[in-house]
Amino acid sequence: MALPTPGEEREFRAFMTGLRRRNPHETEFHQAVAEVVESVLPWYLQHDNLRQSQILERVTEPDRIISFRVTWETDSGEIRANRAWRVQFNHALGPYKGGLRFHPSVNQSILKFLGFEQIFKNSLTGLPMGGAKGGANFNPKGKSDREVMRFCQSLMTELHRHIGEDTDVPAGDIGVGGREISYLFGQYMRLENRWSGVLTGKGLSFGGSAVRKEATGWGCVYFCEEMLRQLGDSLEGKRVSVSGSGNVALYAAQKLMEHRSKVVTLSDSRGFLHFPDGLKEEHWEQIRSAKEEKRAPLSSLSDLGNYYPEAKPWAVPCDIAMPCATQNELDVKDAQKLLENKVFAVCEGANMPVTHEAASLFHEKGILHAPGKASNAGGVAVSGLEQSQNAMRLSWSRGEVDQRLRGIMSEIHARCLSDGTTGEGPVNYIKGANLAGFKKVAEAMLAYGAV
Numbered sequence: 248m249a250l251p252t253p254g255e256e257r258e259f260r261a262f263m264t265g266l267r268r269r270n271p272h273e274t275e276f277h278q279a280v281a282e283v284v285e286s287v288l289p290w291y292l293q294h295d296n297l298r299q300s301q302i303l304e305r306v307t308e309p310d311r312i313i314s315f316r317v318t319w320e321t322d323s324g325e326i327r328a329n330r331a332w333r334v335q336f337n338h339a340l341g342p343y344k345g346g347l348r349f350h351p352s353v354n355q356s357i358l359k360f361l362g363f364e365q366i367f368k369n370s371l372t373g374l375p376m377g378g379a380k381g382g383a384n385f386n387p388k389g390k391s392d393r394e395v396m397r398f399c400q401s402l403m404t405e406l407h408r409h410i411g412e413d414t415d416v417p418a419g420d421i422g423v424g425g426r427e428i429s430y431l432f433g434q435y436m437r438l439e440n441r442w443s444g445v446l447t448g449k450g451l452s453f454g455g456s457a458v459r460k461e462a463t464g465w466g467c468v469y470f471c472e473e474m475l476r477q478l479g480d481s482l483e484g485k486r487v488s489v490s491g492s493g494n495v496a497l498y499a500a501q502k503l504m505e506h507r508s509k510v511v512t513l514s515d516s517r518g519f520l521h522f523p524d525g526l527k528e529e530h531w532e533q534i535r536s537a538k539e540e541k542r543a544p545l546s547s548l549s550d551l552g553n554y555y556p557e558a559k560p561w562a563v564p565c566d567i568a569m570p571c572a573t574q575n576e577l578d579v580k581d582a583q584k585l586l587e588n589k590v591f592a593v594c595e596g597a598n599m600p601v602t603h604e605a606a607s608l609f610h611e612k613g614i615l616h617a618p619g620k621a622s623n624a625g626g627v628a629v630s631g632l633e634q635s636q637n638a639m640r641l642s643w644s645r646g647e648v649d650q651r652l653r654g655i656m657s658e659i660h661a662r663c664l665s666d667g668t669t670g671e672g673p674v675n676y677i678k679g680a681n682l683a684g685f686k687k688v689a690e691a692m693l694a695y696g697a698v
């Protein structure tokens with residue numbers, strides 16, 4: 248995806264060289280920044296005031312990164328230590344907001360890429376939220392509930408001094424669901440001796456919002472519905488290949504079935520399940536309970552479809568690909584297989600699941616491609632609604648939150664259209680999302696002066 252003029256291309260290369268030098272070895276962060284800068288640079292270069300204020304240099308430098316050791320004890324009395332971070336990236340638009348990820352692959356580069364994406368995603372929602380991300384290189388798999396509890400308590404013992412309902416409000420992400428948020432929230436209250444909406448994704452009985460669990464997956468489907476409506480089409484009868492079988496994937500699959508789409512795959516880190524006739528509702532519930540409650544692998548459900556170990560789902564013919572597992576899970580070879588099978592849209596449930604090369608190929612072939620910062624923003628949007636409900640000390644019904652979620656996804660889609668419609672060719676959702684998200688943040692940073 249080269250820039251339109253040689254001058255812009257030169258500026259882009261110079262900027263990225265500097266960024267790589269300042270942030271060596273952080274490849275995921277470089278990738279996320281390159282995608283945004285590529286989209287916004289032509290507009291940015293037309294605004295001398297932004298250049299003079301070095302908005303691009305400043306928005307790619309986190310406000311701060313807190314890094315700390317988390318020491319905890321296993322059930323058998325052994326001491327373990329992990330590394331945790333909170334990347335408070337930018338709070339121009341509101342208190343820092345973004346999830347916590349527990350996964351052995353977590354490092355500073357991954358959290359910086361996620362925190363950076365979060366700035367523009369949160370901006371797109373129209374809610375007052377800044378961008379942040381955090382997590383630890385802790386693997387919750389195979390740990391007992393008590394071990395996870397001790398880990399969460401130890402992590403919060405440090406994290407609590409850096410967060411607050413008007414400062415920074417973490418939520419869940421990979422490896423951090425309702426169980427982890429509850430342990431973290433319990434420890435925060437114990438340390439602070441007060442109840443506040445300092446975390447989102449809480450249980451319904453203690454300040455959580457209706458539809459938060461479903462919000463990212465459902466929101467992704469609402470966004471996809473808007474993309475198709477724009478073409479005078481609908482989701483009905485479309486074959487959708489979904490990857491992952493965690494929070495995002497499960498509820499995306501549920502909503503797709505409600506729209507009478509055919510969900511042809513689900514996957515996890517060990518393989519994928521193919522449903523030649525589409526996933527059935529009764530099987531969805533079996534998969535949800537296995538993954539969400541028993542934390543079992545998909546291989547234990549091979550009677551529900553054709554199971555392929557150590558494989559990705561992208562060779563299965565589909566009309567729409569919905570990657571909902573993790574970053575860079577769909578590479579250029581996968582993109583080629585999807586194109587051979589005549590895929591026409593890619594709607595990201597995960598954050599940056601498509602590699603840069605694969606995204607360029609989709610762009611070249613005129614495939615509609617919604618980036619996660621637009622299509623998966625439903626999760627953080629309902630988190631924002633959870634914060635509002637907590638601040639007002641009330642809770643809205645499922646119907647009310649769902650209606651607001653639909654409205655927000657439709658507004659995000661409209662923002663993408665307004666900055667991503669070029670007049671020729673299909674809507675460029677990547678450019679639209681990056682530009683619409685960036686403009687608001689840049690405007691606020693400019694207004695604040697040199698801070």
Ligand code: NDP
Binds near residue numbers: 491576596
């Ligand atoms: P979960 O932990 O609930 O599920 C993650 C799923 O992805 C699991 O099925 C997991 O398999 C699979 N997975 C993880 N790592 C890999 C890998 N390296 N290769 C293949 N599969 C993998 O996470 P979420 O559903 O919450 O998050 C999924 C994505 O969506 C992430 O990119 C996250 O950042 C993004 N996201 C999440 C939001 C939320 O509200 N939860 C909001 C916005 C974005 P296994 O079960 O084997 O571990």
